[in-house]
Amino acid sequence: MVANLGYGALVIALFVSLFGIGAAAYGVRKNQSAWVDSARNAMLLTWPLVTLAALSIIYLLVNNHYEVEYVANVTSNSMPLYLKVTALWGGQAGSLIFWSWLMSAFASAVTLRKWDRDREFLPWVTIVSLVTLAFFLSLSIFIENPFVRLWQTSAGQITSAMFPPARAVPYLPPDGNGLNPLLRHPGMIIHPPLLYLGFVSFVIPYAFAMAALITGRTDDRWIRLTRRWSLVAWLFLSLGLIIGGRWAYDVLGWGGYWGWDPVEIAAFMPWLTGTAFLHSVMIQEKRGMLKHWNMILVILTYDLVIFGTFLTRSGVLSSVHAFAQSAIGPVFFGFIGLTFITSLSLVLKRWNELKSEAQMTSLLSREALFLLNNLLFMGILVVCFWGVIFPLISELFTGQKVTVGPPFYERANGPLFAGLLLLMGIAPLAAWRHSTAKTLGRAIWKPFLASLVVVAAVLLRGVRQPAAVLGFWLSAFVAFVTLYEFWRGSLARYRKSGESFPVALWRLAGRNRRRYGGYIIHLGVVLMAIGIIGIEVFQTETQGTIPQGGQLALGDYSISFDSLATFDTADGRNVARAVVGVYHNGSYVGELHPRRDYYYESQQPMTIPGVRSTWEDDFYVLLVDWQPISSQGATFKVYRNPLVNWLWLGGIVFILGTLVAAWPDRDPEAMRLPVKRTVPYAATDA
Amino acid sequence: MENTVETQAGLAGRAKFIVGGLLIIAAIVYLIASSTRASAQYFLTIEELAAKNEKVLGRDVRVSGAVIGDSIQYDPQTLTLSFTVAHVPGDNKEIEAQGGLGAVLHAAAIDPNRPRMQVVYVGPKPDLLKNEAQAIMTGKLGEDGVFYAEELLLKCPTKYEEAVPGQVEG
Numbered sequence: 001m002v003a004n005l006g007y008g009a010l011v012i013a014l015f016v017s018l019f020g021i022g023a024a025a026y027g028v029r030k031n032q033s034a035w036v037d038s039a040r041n042a043m044l045l046t047w048p049l050v051t052l053a054a055l056s057i058i059y060l061l062v063n064n065h066y067e068v069e070y071v072a073n074v075t076s077n078s079m080p081l082y083l084k085v086t087a088l089w090g091g092q093a094g095s096l097i098f099w100s101w102l103m104s105a106f107a108s109a110v111t112l113r114k115w116d117r118d119r120e121f122l123p124w125v126t127i128v129s130l131v132t133l134a135f136f137l138s139l140s141i142f143i144e145n146p147f148v149r150l151w152q153t154s155a156g157q158i159t160s161a162m163f164p165p166a167r168a169v170p171y172l173p174p175d176g177n178g179l180n181p182l183l184r185h186p187g188m189i190i191h192p193p194l195l196y197l198g199f200v201s202f203v204i205p206y207a208f209a210m211a212a213l214i215t216g217r218t219d220d221r222w223i224r225l226t227r228r229w230s231l232v233a234w235l236f237l238s239l240g241l242i243i244g245g246r247w248a249y250d251v252l253g254w255g256g257y258w259g260w261d262p263v264e265i266a267a268f269m270p271w272l273t274g275t276a277f278l279h280s281v282m283i284q285e286k287r288g289m290l291k292h293w294n295m296i297l298v299i300l301t302y303d304l305v306i307f308g309t310f311l312t313r314s315g316v317l318s319s320v321h322a323f324a325q326s327a328i329g330p331v332f333f334g335f336i337g338l339t340f341i342t343s344l345s346l347v348l349k350r351w352n353e354l355k356s357e358a359q360m361t362s363l364l365s366r367e368a369l370f371l372l373n374n375l376l377f378m379g380i381l382v383v384c385f386w387g388v389i390f391p392l393i394s395e396l397f398t399g400q401k402v403t404v405g406p407p408f409y410e411r412a413n414g415p416l417f418a419g420l421l422l423l424m425g426i427a428p429l430a431a432w433r434h435s436t437a438k439t440l441g442r443a444i445w446k447p448f449l450a451s452l453v454v455v456a457a458v459l460l461r462g463v464r465q466p467a468a469v470l471g472f473w474l475s476a477f478v479a480f481v482t483l484y485e486f487w488r489g490s491l492a493r494y495r496k497s498g499e500s501f502p503v504a505l506w507r508l509a510g511r512n513r514r515r516y517g518g519y520i521i522h523l524g525v526v527l528m529a530i531g532i533i534g535i536e537v538f539q540t541e542t543q544g545t546i547p548q549g550g551q552l553a554l555g556d557y558s559i560s561f562d563s564l565a566t567f568d569t570a571d572g573r574n575v576a577r578a579v580v581g582v583y584h585n586g587s588y589v590g591e592l593h594p595r596r597d598y599y600y601e602s603q604q605p606m607t608i609p610g611v612r613s614t615w616e617d618d619f620y621v622l623l624v625d626w627q628p629i630s631s632q633g634a635t636f637k638v639y640r641n642p643l644v645n646w647l648w649l650g651g652i653v654f655i656l657g658t659l660v661a662a663w664p665d666r667d668p669e670a671m672r673l674p675v676k677r678t679v680p681y682a683a684t685d686a
Numbered sequence: 687m688e689n690t691v692e693t694q695a696g697l698a699g700r701a702k703f704i705v706g707g708l709l710i711i712a713a714i715v716y717l718i719a720s721s722t723r724a725s726a727q728y729f730l731t732i733e734e735l736a737a738k739n740e741k742v743l744g745r746d747v748r749v750s751g752a753v754i755g756d757s758i759q760y761d762p763q764t765l766t767l768s769f770t771v772a773h774v775p776g777d778n779k780e781i782e783a784q785g786g787l788g789a790v791l792h793a794a795a796i797d798p799n800r801p802r803m804q805v806v807y808v809g810p811k812p813d814l815l816k817n818e819a820q821a822i823m824t825g826k827l828g829e830d831g832v833f834y835a836e837e838l839l840l841k842c843p844t845k846y847e848e849a850v851p852g853q854v855e856g
Contacts (some may be wrong), residue, residue, distance in 0.1 A: 363702055375707065379714040386718055391729060401729035401776065403748055404722060405824065405837075412721035416714070543810075545763050605813045624810040625762035635762040637810050 003068055003147040006056025007162065010097075010141050013049035013104070016042050017134040024123040024130075036123045040111050043126050046133060047108040054101045057094055057146055061087050066173045069160045070094060070146040076178030076601055078572040083179060086189045090179045093146035095192065099309060100136040102200040107133060110204055118225065124211035125204075132203050135335050143328050181599045181606045187247025191240055195267050198237030199305045202270060204229045205277075206302035206343075209295055213346040218291065218353045223281045231662035234278060237271045238658065242651040249644075251608070257535070257647070260406040265384045266311035270304040272384070273297050276377035283367045286432060288357030292347060293374070295354065299343040300381075303336050310336070311388075364435040369427040376420050383412045414467070421474040421529065424522050425481045447480035471533040475526045482519045482526075489516075509660065517661025524657055527650025534617075534643025541640070543624070547633035551583075554638050557619055558583045561634055562591070564626055574598040578623045578634055582612055594623040594636070617642040727824060732773040732803050735827060748824045749833060750774060751803065752794035753840075755817025767807045771821050772800040787841075791818045807835040814840035 020042030027035025057070070061084045066072040074087040074094065089095040107129040115122050140146065148160045151168035158171055205226035212222035244264070245257040258264060277297040283290050310332035347354070360368055387404050394402040429443040454476035458469060490505040499507065509516035542554045546561045560581040568574050577595040581588060592610030599606065612619040618641040626634035729748045730738070751771025758769040772794040775781055784790050794800055795818045805823060815821070815838075825835035 359700075360703060363706065368703070371703075372706075372710070375710050379710070379717075382714065383718055383721075386722070390722065390726075394726075402726045403729045404725050405727065408721045408725040411724065412717045415717060543765055603816070607810070607813055622810055624765065625760065635765065637765075 002056050002059050002065070003149060006053045006060075007141075007145070007147040009049045009052040009056065010137060010147075013046050013053070013100075014134060014137040014141060016045050016049060017130045017137060020046075020130045021127050021134065024126045028123040033119075036126075039123060039126045039130075043107050043111045043130060046104040046130070050097070050101045050104040050137075054088065054097055057088055057097060058085055061085065064176070066176050067149050067170050068146075069148045069150050072150065072173050072176040074177070074179050076176040078601065079178060079184075080571070082189070083184060087179055089192045089196070091146075093140065093144040093148075095196070096136060096140050096144050097146055098193070099196055099200060100133060100140060102196055103129070103133045103136060103203065106200055106204055110207075118221065120215045120217065121208060121211040121222070121225075124214050125207045128207035128210050129203065132207075139328055139331065143331065175601075178599075178601050181597070181602060181604055185247055185251050187243055187250060191244045191247055194236050194243060195240030198233050198235075198240055199267075199270065199309060201229055201233030201236060202274060202301050202305050205233070206298050209298045210343060210346065213295065213343075213350050216350065216353065218350055220281075220284050220288075223284060223294065227281070228662055228664070230274065230278060230281075231658060234271070234274045235655065235658040235662060237267070237274060239655055241267060241271060242648075242654070246648060246651075250611075251606075257644075260387070260409040262388050263311055265388055265409075266308035269381055269384055270301050270308055272377050272381045273301040273304055276374045276381075277301060279370050279377075280374050283370050287367055289360065289367060290371070290374075291354040291356065292351065295347045296344075297374075299340065299347070302343075303340050306332065306336050306339070362434045362436070364430055364437060364440055366427060366430045366432045366435065369423055369430050373420065373423050373427065376416050376423070379416045380413050383409065383416070387412075417529075418470065418474060421471075421478055421525075424525065425474065425478040428481060428485055428519065428522075444481070447477060447484045450480045451477035465537050468533050468537040471529060471537075475529045475533075478522060479526045482522050485519060486516070513663055514661045517657050517659070517663075520657030520660055521654050522657075524650045524652070524654030527646045527653055529650070531644050531647025531650060534646065535641045538642040539639060541638060543635070543637040545625075545633055545635040550633060552636060552638065554640055556585050557638075557640060559592075559621060559636065559638060561636070564634055572600050574600065576623065576626060578610075578626070578636075580610060580621055580636070582619060582621075592619075592621050594621045596623050613645055615643075615645055618644045729776070731776040732771065732801050734776075735803070735833075736801055742827055743829065744826055746824065746826060746836075748822060749803070750776065750820060750822045751805075752791040753815060753817060753819045753821050754795055754802070757804075758815060760811050765808050765810065767809070767811055767815075768804065769815070769821075770802050770804050771823075772797065772802050774820070787820065788818075791820055803833055804831070805833045805835050807838050809838075812838055812840055 020039040023035045023042060024039035027033065027037075027039060059065075060068050060071050061075050062081065064071070064075065064077060070091060070093050074090040075084050079087070087094065089098045107126075110125060110129065111122075145162055148162050150158055150160050150171040150173065151165055152158055152171040153165060154167045159165060159168070164170075205222075208222040208226045208229075212218055241264075244267070248259070249257040277294065280290050280297060281294055284294055310329065360371070362368060387408055391401050391403045394400060425447070426440070426444065430440055451473055455469065455473045458472045463469060463472070486505065486508075489508045490501060493499065493508050494501050494504040497504065540555055542552065544552045546552050546559075548561055548563065551558050551560050560583070562579040562581055564576065564578045566574065566576045575595055575597050577593050580592045580594060582590055582592055590612060592612055594610035595608050597606045597608060598604070607622055607624075610621045610623075618639075620639040620641060622637040622639075624635040624637050727746050727748050728742065729750070730742070732749060732751050735742065735747065735749055749771075752774050754770045754772060758767070760767050774790050774794045775784070781787055781790050784793070805821070807823070807825075820841040822839040822841070823833060823835035824837040825833055827833050
C-alpha cells in the first residue's frame, strides 16, 4: 500500500518534470510567460512529490516492511530507529531516491528566488534542473526501484517485482539482512548525505551557466548569481570528504584516512574542478578573463558529479565502497555523454562572445598565478581520472587488466600538491595585472625568512626526510604569508581608523569575507598538510602477542595487557573488550579499550580501535586476536600516528573559512557591485 | 606605432605563457607516465596467474579469488594468515551471465575442480574474511606456488546478492 503510494508519487513526479521541461521550452519559444510560470510551478511541485516517495521508504524501513526487497536488504529487527531512517541511503535504490529528493529541493529553492532581474534565465534553469531530476527519477522508476516487493510463486520460488506476478503471494521474510556493520557509525550516517548535498548543489551553478550560454547573456552575471551556491556546494563536498576520512580513520581499522579508492576519487574529482572553478571565477569577475575556461570547469564539475554518483552506484570498479553491479551503468554513461557534448557545443557556439576583455601580461601577476593554480588542479584531476580508468583502458587495448594503486597517486600527485602549496604562499602577495620579481620579493621576504627559521627548527629536531622537510617548509611559508596578510591588513585599518586592533581585524575580515575566508581556508589546508606529513612520513607500528600483565613497546610508548572480557549486547553483538594500560616514557598515561564486535545476524566481526589522541600523536591500538582462556594472552597491533590531529583541526578551520566566505552579506546588492580597489595591499604599500 | 609595439609585447607575452603552460603540461604527463610505469600491476585471475607462472614470478600482481572458508588458518603469534582461494572469472559480463557475484563465488568455493591457490598474508585478520568472500590480493607469487599478499581487500555479497562494502587492509 505505502509502497504503491511511494511508487505512484515517483511516477507522477516524473510526469510533472517532463511537463515542466516541455512547458518551459514552449513558453520560451512562443515568448509566453504563462507557460514559463507553469513550468516553474511544476518544478515547485516535484519537491512534495519526491518527499512523499522518500517518506514512504522511511515509513517502510521504520515499520519493518520486509516484503519490500530494499527494506529487507538494508534493515533488520535489531537496528535502532535512527539507523533504520538513515538506511534510506544505505543501499543503492534508496540513495538514488535521496539524490532525487535533494535535487527537487534545490530546484524548488531556486524557483522561489526573485527573478525580476534575470527572467530570461528562468526557463533554462528550470529545464536543466528538471532534465537532471527526470533522469534520476527514471533510474528509480525503471531500473533501481526501491519499492519492489518480494513474492512467493506457486512453485515456491521467491522473486521480486513491483506488481504481483501471476499466482504469486506476497512473501514476508521474518527479519531483514541489516545494514552492514561498517555502515553503523555516526560518520557513515552523515558522510553520504553531505557528499550528496555537495554533488547535487553543483547542479545549480551548472544550470545557470547553461542558461547564460543559451540566452547569450554571457557576462559574469551567472557567476555572481551562483557564487554562494558554488561555495555551499563546495562546503558540503569538502565536509563529506573530511568526515569520510575521519570515519575511515575511526572504523576501518588500519589507521588510514584516505586510500585512493576509486570511490573516494570519484568524490574528489568534482571537488578538484570545483576548487579550480572557485579560484578562476575571481579572475573573470576582476579582469573579465578565462570565460571559456570557467564554462568548461562548471560543465566538467557537473558531469563529474554524475560520474561520481555512477561510480559509487555501479560495480564497474573494485572498491571498498562499491555497491552491487547493476544495469544503471550504460544509462549513466549515456546521460553523461549527452550532457557533456550538448554543453560543450553550447560553449563552442558562444565562443566568440566569451572572449577575454583583457590580456595577461605578467607571469607573476595574480591572474597568471591563479591560472597556474588551475593547471595544477587539472593536473591532479587528470592523474586521478587516469588512475581510475586505467584498468578499463589497458583491458581495452591489451586485453589485460592492469591496475594502479595508491603509490601511483602519491607519486604523481605529490609534486603537484607541493606546487599548489607554494602557489598558496606566493599568489596572495602578487598584484593583479603587473607584478615583477622585485615587487613580489619585497612583499615576500619577511614571511620567507620566518619560514626558514621553522626549517632550521625542524632540522634541529632530527627530521631528515626530504619530503617532510620540504612539506614543513611549505606549510610554514604559507602560514606566515597568510598571517602576514591578516596582520598587515588590520594594522593598516588600525592606524587609519583608530579602532582597536582586534576590532580592526574583525572588521577587515568582515568587509572582505571572500578574501579573508579564503585565507582561513588556506590556513586550514596548511594544518591538514602538517597532519598528513605526520602520519604519512612518521607513522610507526608494531604488533605482538602478550600474556595478561605483559608489555609491548613502540618507541616511547608501551602498552600492558590488563584484562579482557567478552559479553553479549542487546542489539545482537558479541563484544570482546580488552583493557590496555598505556605508558609514555615509562609513566602511566591512561587506559584504552580496543574491542572486537561480532554481529550474530550478519556473522561479521568488526574491529574497533582504542585511541589515545593528543596534539603530538595518536596512539592507536587494535585487538587482533585473543585466547578464550586468557592464559596465553591477546594479540595487538599498535600504531603511532604523529600529528594526525592537526589534520582534523585543519578540517575544522577549513570549514570555518568556507563559512566565512559564504556568509550572506547584510546588503545583498552591495556584493554585486564591482570592488573598486583591485590592487591588493602588496602593491599599495610596497 | 604605439599600437604595433603593444601587439608585439602582446605576442611576446603570449609566447611566454604558452611555453610556461606547455612545460607544466609536459611535467604532468611525465609524472603520470613514470608513475604508471612504476606502479602498474597486472590484475589477473587465478587461472591466468597459473598460466603465466614464470613471467610474473617475483612481480607485484593483483589477483582475485573466492575464499574457501575451511582453509582459513590464523596464527596470532606471528599474525600469519593463510587461506586458499578458488578461481573466479575476472570479466564483469561473465559474472553477470553466471548469476551475479554471489552465485559465482558460491560456485567457485564448492567446486573441487577449480584451480586453487594458497595465500599467505601477515597482519591482522580482516573482519570480512570468511567463506565465499571475494578476496582481492596484491602481492607476489613465490617459487613455492604460494601467493604472498601484501594487501588484502575483501568483498562479501550478502544473501540477497548485493555486494556490500568490504574492508581494506594494508
